[in-house]
Amino acid sequence: MNNITGAMTALITPFRDGKLDTQSYEYLIKRQIAQGMDAVVPVGTTGESATLSHAEHKECIEIAVATCKGTNVKVIAGAGSNATHEACDIAKHAQSVGADGLLSVAPYYNKPSQEGLYQHYKAIAQSVEIPFMIYNVPGRTGVDIEANTAIRLFDDVSNIYAIKEATGSLERAIEISSQRPDFCLVSGDDAIDFPMLANGAKGIISVTSNLLPNYKSKLVHSVFDGDYDTAKSINNDLYKLNNTLFVEANPIPIKAIMYLAGLLNTLEYRLPLTAPSAETMKKLEEVLKNYEVIK
16 A cells, blocks of 8 residues: 655545536646656645535546546545534545545544544545545544554554645644554644654645645655755744634635636635635735746
8 A cells, every 4th residue: 555645635626606616736747747746635625625525526536536546646546524424425435546645634523432433434535545644624524533543543454545624733743653654654734843843744735735736745755855954944934824814714715826827717715715805815815925936
């Protein structure tokens, strides 16, 4: 099993007239490939997966796989749901069309117990054979995958190799890595990518890299090369941007700043998400002046 690590992007999903903008989606993925990212992650939280139909969800995965074919860039497909059978269906489809791995967010809204989380993830991961990453983001889902539950899954299910930790807690990351050094930690919080990597994380799944993949790729690969000074400098340089991208719910600001940067032809969201406030747009315009965006 080829575990996927490194610099990874949680892709946005572009829309045009209420439908998937497949042409823009392909362009954005090609841009990720050209600027040194190791993997793309279609249809996660940043990809507005909660408001996509299952057909759209599967189409996004198919486009990502087709676009990355013949390159060194891997596809980790989003395969999360608050219904285990739905997540299994998406996971099986992703594997069948050639995805290299899976990322599955904790089931949201229904607040399962730790045993429920264990059974949920075990069922999804065992429905496929490709590498599987757990995704813990309690601020979005209302449930926290505790360290002991994550470790139990890593121990018991052979293709569960990683956890995307988006608790914002370095202590949680160390709680896991100190007990299971081979359990691959992935940073899910742009602001602390460098400290996570410096403490042994094997990669990042970034929102900011939708806009600046070259920066994020260099940050990660600098750490891997032992150049901590360069990585820390990049992380510091990106602080204002990382901070501004979360002044409203993700992915509202990242899509807006990509539109401002000329990377999107239209600025559309799916309800209940709406366009950012005028105040947020002004903040995005100001922070964008600090960075060079390569198209």
